[in-house]
Amino acid sequence: MNTILNVKNVTKQFKDFTLDDVSFSLDRGYVMGFIGANGAGKTTTIKLIMNLLKSDSGDIEVFGYNNKNNEKLIKDRIGFIYDECYYFDHLSIIDNAKILGPFYSQWNKELFLDYLKRFELKPKQKLKKLSKGMKTKFQIAFALSHNAELLVMDEPTAGLDPVFRREFLDLLYDIMEDEQKSIFFSSHITSDLDRIADYITFISDGKIVFSKSMESIKDSYIIVKGNNELLDSIQKDRLIGLKKSPFGFEALTSNELFNNPFGDSVVIEKPNLEELMFYYKLQKEV
Ligand SMILES: Nc1ncnc2c1ncn2[C@@H]1O[C@H](COP(=O)(O)OP(=O)(O)OP(=O)(O)O)[C@@H](O)[C@H]1O
Numbered sequence: 001m002n003t004i005l006n007v008k009n010v011t012k013q014f015k016d017f018t019l020d021d022v023s024f025s026l027d028r029g030y031v032m033g034f035i036g037a038n039g040a041g042k043t044t045t046i047k048l049i050m051n052l053l054k055s056d057s058g059d060i061e062v063f064g065y066n067n068k069n070n071e072k073l074i075k076d077r078i079g080f081i082y083d084e085c086y087y088f089d090h091l092s093i094i095d096n097a098k099i100l101g102p103f104y105s106q107w108n109k110e111l112f113l114d115y116l117k118r119f120e121l122k123p124k125q126k127l128k129k130l131s132k133g134m135k136t137k138f139q140i141a142f143a144l145s146h147n148a149e150l151l152v153m154d155e156p157t158a159g160l161d162p163v164f165r166r167e168f169l170d171l172l173y174d175i176m177e178d179e180q181k182s183i184f185f186s187s188h189i190t191s192d193l194d195r196i197a198d199y200i201t202f203i204s205d206g207k208i209v210f211s212k213s214m215e216s217i218k219d220s221y222i223i224v225k226g227n228n229e230l231l232d233s234i235q236k237d238r239l240i241g242l243k244k245s246p247f248g249f250e251a252l253t254s255n256e257l258f259n260n261p262f263g264d265s266v267v268i269e270k271p272n273l274e275e276l277m278f279y280y281k282l283q284k285e286v
Contacts, residue, residue: 002027004150004182010048010058019044024201024211029179033193034186036203042186046154076105079143081153087127093138094123104146115141132159153185157192169196190273204280218270225250226266241279252279
């Protein structure tokens with residue numbers, strides 16, 4: 001069994017928002033980044049995976065088990081980091097760990113204390129006295145201390161300083177080394193994902209735009225830049241997003257579809273993830 005996370009046709013309707021027929025899957029040994037604008041549906045999807053919300057339709061399997069019927073078994077094998085801290089705020093780091101750690105069959109207190117040292121956190125500090133970044137560090141230490149096979153993280157790098165962010169990404173690299181673990185995490189800091197993700201799932205307005213390997217994303221898209229006069233001879237339905245200024249145009253397009261008819265009169269560049277998100281947002285204006 002290689003598929004660790006399988007989200008199948010999941011729908012969830014709120015009053016003003018619908019998560020619409022969301023499907024994607026993640027195999028063992030890989031890192032998947034989950035990207036999308038504010039309000040696109042990332043946290044809702046993560047809450048559905050973690051069974052904190054009930055879907056209206058569709059299925060989610062984690063480690064091959066339905067997530068609604070096997071919550072305890074599944075959560076024992078997941079390390080999760082939410083964008084809000086769901087621990088006991090009025091208690092110290094170590095008291096939180098004493099209460100919550102034993103819920104995990106493979107809880108490793110020594111490893112947890114090692115992480116606290118490594119992250120320069122004091123065990124006796126109360127959670128309510130920690131900064132947002134320190135709380136995230138605590139959540140990371142906790143999530144990594146019970147031999148989780150899957151890490152599910154909602155914006156884990158938000159609020160972390162650049163030095164620790166880099167350290168954290170290196171740590172994730174180390175964790176992935178044995179090829180038995182998988183990571184699913186949302187982030188607005190797309191440069192982090194550029195560095196460590198094998199796959200990207202992109203959600204926009206509650207719908208999955210794509211779920212692809214980094215390699216195939218790099219091969220699939222290009223940014224074309226040229227003079228505005230050239231725009232008349234481009235079929236607009238081949239453009240995913242278009243930005244125009246008096247100095248020229250820039251557009252995202254599919255590498256296959258565009259089939260550059262202009263030769264050297266246009267500049268072709270490879271987009272990074274941030275640019276992909278930006279141009280998809282502009283799509284409606286093309
Ligand atoms: N419990 C709820 N009741 C009603 N609407 C909700 C609820 N939870 C989320 N929403 C709405 O669902 C939409 C998606 O929210 P969600 O938190 O999943 O987005 P997100 O992609 O995580 O955004 P961000 O990057 O800002 O965290 C938003 O419009 C939000 O207002």
